[in-house]
Amino acid sequence: MDNVTENMKTGRKIRRELSNIILFAVLLLVAFIMVVPFVWMISASFKNNNEIFLYPIRWIPNPIRLKNYVAVWTEIPFLKYFTNTLIYSVIVTAGQIFTCSLAAYAFSKLRFPGRDAIFMVYLATMMVPWHAIMIPQFMINKSLGLYNKPGAIIVMNLVSAFGIFLLRQFMMGIPDDLCEAGRIDGCSEFSNFSKIMFPLCGPGVATLTVFEFTFMWNDYLAPMIYLDDDRYKTIQLGLAGFRSLYKTDYGLIMAGTVCSLIPILVIYCAAQKYLIEGVAFSGLKG
């Protein structure tokens, strides 16, 4: 009897080990497919045009040529696009932290008539597909004199329903007593918000920051519609335009693409936790 159960146990153990090995191999293959386009891009960015498409692929370029990178930063207004996008992203992110956390405080800690109805309207705007309203939005921006001005893509992005929802949820987890205590001490609602609640929202604000920054950095269609002037263009516009200009200079295009991904890579390494939390959160909204 004992022997039989022992055998069954080891049999099951071996089966599990084996299935784990197979699983690991499959995951490794998927991981390879996920990464290989980026590796190829990096490799190509250090090559001459005639070396890029050699097959079998030489993953480590020999010699390593830096001329594509030199060209990206000197011959093309890449630096301009880079700083433009950085400025827009920072302004929008800071603006959203301000508007969203204020609104989140009102929706979670203050009582006023119509609060829940207004919150429902805010939530409903999350369901509105941006592409469905981009034309009237364009007309409004134009009539406000924002066409072809950085303001067009800044002002309309200064608030997000996602941010309000995220921070409201976060603040609801903080006990009301803290605000009550502040009120008893004679704090105004604003100092209650700025001195007590906001400092406690660190992780929520961090999540909103990484999301908004990456959104602004990666946004393409809105800048394309609004920013015609080369002085104001964003990195994604620059990258797309620069590809159609240097059509077959593949190494150069890849070097530009690598550079455009660097800030994203930095965020990913530094704040992956917040990104994952934000995505998981958007899955909970149902």
Added chain:
Amino acid sequence: MDNKKTRTSKVKIKYRRSEVISGYLFILPSLIIFVTFMIIPIFMGLYISLTDYDGFKTMNFIGLKNYADMFKDSYFQVSFKNNILYTLFTVPGTLILSLLLAVAVNKGIKGSPVFKTVFFFPYITSMVAVGIIWTLLFNPTVGPINSFLKSVGISNPPGWLLSTKSALPAVMIVTIWKWAGYYMIIFLAGLQGIPKQLYEASEVDGASGITRFFHITLPLLSPTTFLILILLIINSFQVFDLINIMTEGGPGRATNVLVYRIYQEGFKYMHFGYASAEAYFLFAIILIITGIQFWGQKKWVVY
């Protein structure tokens, strides 16, 4: 949802003056922007779709003519058909891949955190960058994908983005590749909610891994799966960036989709009225899907 409870309970709320004033002041900044850039456009778009506005001459009210023209327009029909095809393939493709990845990563085998990080990465990269890279990879004559296919004995690999037959599938492949990691994270959040004891109990009963997947994981994950299904369908009707970078709707009309059509009509030809009708068609589709979500959440999902 707990707001509703406080409202329906008969306790009459006494508002404090200071709270009411600051409440309105605090939502004012966001309200101004929402009203200006979201709420007014919703109604304005509907009105523009009933006019012949082209950005220059005065608007004339023409009733439902734009909508009637739209349904007769073969270009629109093609883009709608392409979009449906795109939805039919990318939605199940992404859903199944992300679910399998989540279940696999959740098993906690060696290297799981690294795999998670790697799978999630494509999601935060820009569509422009991704589109540019994949366009080169898909190059039919010299690109690495076809070089590989030729080296394993496929002498006549597809023309990918240059062929009307394979351009849309190529865009679909990139879409699934880009989004799988994102939905994997949402699935993982759902998997955390399944009590471990259930698996332990079934293991005692001798259930195999596959049985457990179909009898525990799938049913208990159904709220997450349903939400992801809805999100995927909604997103699939908003595809634009990849199309614009990889194919510009071509070759011919082979990859023209709804938003690309709206963009072309609206911002290339300045047919604001007509494009708004198409935009409202898109709006209606997404509204219906969202409605199904609200209704279906209660009905179909096993909690």
